[in-house]
Structures are given as structure tokens and as C-alpha cells.
Amino acid sequence: xxxxGEALHLCRCGNPINAQALREQSRDKxxxxxxxxxxxxxxxxxxxxxxxxxxxxxISNRLNRGKLPSSRPVDDGYWEFNIxxxxxxxxxxxxxxx
Numbered sequence: 001x002x003x004x005g006e007a008l009h010l011c012r013c014g015n016p017i018n019a020q021a022l023r024e025q026s027r028d029k030x031x032x033x034x035x036x037x038x039x040x041x042x043x044x045x046x047x048x049x050x051x052x053x054x055x056x057x058x059i060s061n062r063l064n065r066g067k068l069p070s071s072r073p074v075d076d077g078y079w080e081f082n083i084x085x086x087x088x089x090x091x092x093x094x095x096x097x098x
Contacts, residue, residue: 034070034080039063042081052090062089 009019035045039059046052062068063079068089070082 033083035083035086036074036078036080038077039079042079042086045083046087046090050087050090052087054086054090054093058089058093059086 006019008016011017035042037045040056042059043054043056046054059068063071068081068085070085072080074080
């Protein structure tokens with residue numbers, strides 16, 4: 001909830017929070033999260049969790065072009081997807097602003 005560039009933010013409990021350290025920690029945790037799905041299954045995930053729509057075809061095209069570099073094929077059409085990359089794709093292709 002800290003403003004962009006804000007170094008410290010006051011928590012509801014009254015304790016100061018190092019906003020930059022918390023952002024880095026959150027980013028690192030998000031980078032570590034992967035979901036294993038087919039491209040068709042993955043297109044539903046951002047819609048269900050964040051309200052962003054991305055088509056299976058967009059995901060497949062990005063995979064074929066190497067535009068989802070952290071995604072890895074697992075087996076039988078399944079891929080291990082990085083959620084940050086999928087969210088960036090979904091947010092970028094969405095007609096609404098974040």
C-alpha cells in the first residue's frame with residue numbers, strides 16, 4: 001500500500017515497514033511460484049484470480065516464440081508457468097488499466 005518510491009510506510013499497527021525490502025521480498029516469492037497447466041488451463045487462471053482475460057492462443061503463441069522464458073514443458077502438453085509472466089501477458093492484453 002506504500003506509494004511508489006516511498007521508503008517507509010506506517011503499518012496499521014503503528015510499526016514502520018521498509019517498503020523497498022517488502023517489495024523485493026514479495027517479488028522474490030512471486031518469482032518462485034509456478035503453476036503446471038496446459039495453455040488452455042492457464043488461460044482461465046488469471047481470469048479466475050485477477051479478472052484478466054488472456055486466450056489460450058496468446059499463451060501458445062508466446063510459448064512458441066520463447067516470450068515466456070521462465071515457462072518449461074513438463075509432459076504431454078503441460079507446462080510449468082511463471083505466474084508473473086502470465087499476469088504480465090494478461091494485463092498487457094487486457095483492455096482495462098491496472
